[in-house]
Amino acid sequence: STVGVIGLGYIGLPTAAILADSGVRVVGMDVSPINVDAVNNGEVPFVEPGLREVVERAVAAGKLSASTETPVADAYIVAVPTPFTDSHSADLSYIEAAADGIAPKLTGGELMILESTSPPGATEHMAERILKSRPDLAAGDLLVAHCPERVLPGRIMVEMATNDRIVGGLTQAAAEAAKTLYQNFCTGEVLLTDAKTAEMAKLTENSFRDVNIAFANELSVICDQLGVDVWELIDLANHHPRVNILQPGPGVGGHCIAVDPWFIVDAAPDASRLIRTARETNDAKPEWVLGRIEQALEHHGREATVALMGLAFKANIDDLRESPSLSIAQRLAERAPEARILAVEPHIDQLPAQLAGSGNVTLAGIDEALQTAQILVLLVDHDQFKAIDTARLAGHTVIDSRGIWR
Ligand code: SAJ
Numbered sequence: 001s002t003v004g005v006i007g008l009g010y011i012g013l014p015t016a017a018i019l020a021d022s023g024v025r026v027v028g029m030d031v032s033p034i035n036v037d038a039v040n041n042g043e044v045p046f047v048e049p050g051l052r053e054v055v056e057r058a059v060a061a062g063k064l065s066a067s068t069e070t071p072v073a074d075a076y077i078v079a080v081p082t083p084f085t086d087s088h089s090a091d092l093s094y095i096e097a098a099a100d101g102i103a104p105k106l107t108g109g110e111l112m113i114l115e116s117t118s119p120p121g122a123t124e125h126m127a128e129r130i131l132k133s134r135p136d137l138a139a140g141d142l143l144v145a146h147c148p149e150r151v152l153p154g155r156i157m158v159e160m161a162t163n164d165r166i167v168g169g170l171t172q173a174a175a176e177a178a179k180t181l182y183q184n185f186c187t188g189e190v191l192l193t194d195a196k197t198a199e200m201a202k203l204t205e206n207s208f209r210d211v212n213i214a215f216a217n218e219l220s221v222i223c224d225q226l227g228v229d230v231w232e233l234i235d236l237a238n239h240h241p242r243v244n245i246l247q248p249g250p251g252v253g254g255h256c257i258a259v260d261p262w263f264i265v266d267a268a269p270d271a272s273r274l275i276r277t278a279r280e281t282n283d284a285k286p287e288w289v290l291g292r293i294e295q296a297l298e299h300h301g302r303e304a305t306v307a308l309m310g311l312a313f314k315a316n317i318d319d320l321r322e323s324p325s326l327s328i329a330q331r332l333a334e335r336a337p338e339a340r341i342l343a344v345e346p347h348i349d350q351l352p353a354q355l356a357g358s359g360n361v362t363l364a365g366i367d368e369a370l371q372t373a374q375i376l377v378l379l380v381d382h383d384q385f386k387a388i389d390t391a392r393l394a395g396h397t398v399i400d401s402r403g404i405w406r
Helices: 012-021 033-040 051-060 093-105 122-133 156-162 172-182 195-226 230-237 260-267 273-300 324-335 366-372
Strands: 002-006 025-029 064-067 075-078 111-114 143-146 165-169 190-194 305-309 340-344 361-363 375-378 397-400
Touching: 002 012, 002 093, 012 025, 012 033, 012 051, 012 064, 012 075, 012 156, 025 033, 033 051, 033 064, 051 064, 051 156, 075 093, 093 122, 111 122, 111 172, 122 143, 122 195, 143 172, 143 195, 165 172, 165 195, 172 190, 190 195, 195 230, 195 260, 195 273, 260 273, 273 305, 273 324, 273 375, 273 397, 305 324, 305 366, 324 340, 340 366
Parallel strands: 002 025, 002 075, 025 064, 075 111, 111 143, 165 190, 305 340, 305 375, 340 361, 375 397
Antiparallel strands: 143 165
């Protein structure tokens, strides 16, 4: 039997590769010919530890291939983006496009799994859309389930095999069929529920983390006003057996935690006050860090050199999506046209498009930053920055948003 994986991004490609490596025939589909060619050559179009080896092996074994066309398959896994719109509701257009591609290929009896992070009701919406375009099929002809992906970027290849999985079926039969598919490679527990609960589970997990990071970020602003070292405070408080506070930072990035809570707020606006406030608290943090940089610029003069250490959305990855650090860099470039801004990001070798247009930003190495910048702003806790001898920071104005240089 063949599994079609729609969307070969950060989730779809590792899923396709691991499934193919377990012996299942997998055809991946992506709208980008660049991604498709990369996969067919056994390559990976982004950085994820351990992924390349598995893709290479599965392609060489003839188990994995890719196409820009939706394949005919016995089961489909949809792993396309669900961004949000300006009004913070979910944009389902990629899911709808995937469904429209699959619909004409169906003969009845296929399993369809939606893996994309989805607002409550999206799985049902996908099934209804398919049945509308295929009136010859009955609802019972399709097995439709939602199985949210919860792997952590940077640890995807480990977590995809070992994490417990939640499978929510539109019917019990659909949930059972999806469970059988995942058991090809998943050694964790596969937990069955209905589709809407599965949709909410994923959103709930990321909202839990967002709320907890917001607590840490709020504390960092409070402590700054009170003259207390927030990292020492959190470290001490976390000695309590039932307290486990997360770490403050320059804001929350990535395509999940900064997005998913809005889907809950959108689904039940009046009841989601805490979740909304947490989102707003985390979204306000980059502006707060910018305020501190602007203060330092007032002190050193508008033409000072500012080194922004890190652009990625978190440590030790090259992913700049929804990155608070990148947003700080962009806003600073606009607001401080006379300053010289050094972007120090060891994981990339050219400035991202968002910064390439600003004449005052250049990509720089760690040594150049330490030698020439008056103001050092630590934005990402990359290992390379943790390794810097703190004696070399003397004589600089240091704004450490992650507390690694204390
Ligand atoms: N962050 C902090 N302080 C912390 C922890 C994180 O400021 O103490 C920031 C990070 O710097 C980053 C953001 O939060 O900007 C998110 O990073 P993360 O490592 O918490 O999470 P992601 O976005 O890489 O992955 C999350 C994970 N969800 C949870 O841990 C509940 C992952 O398991 C999900 O699969 C993923 O979202 C997803 O795809 O939804």
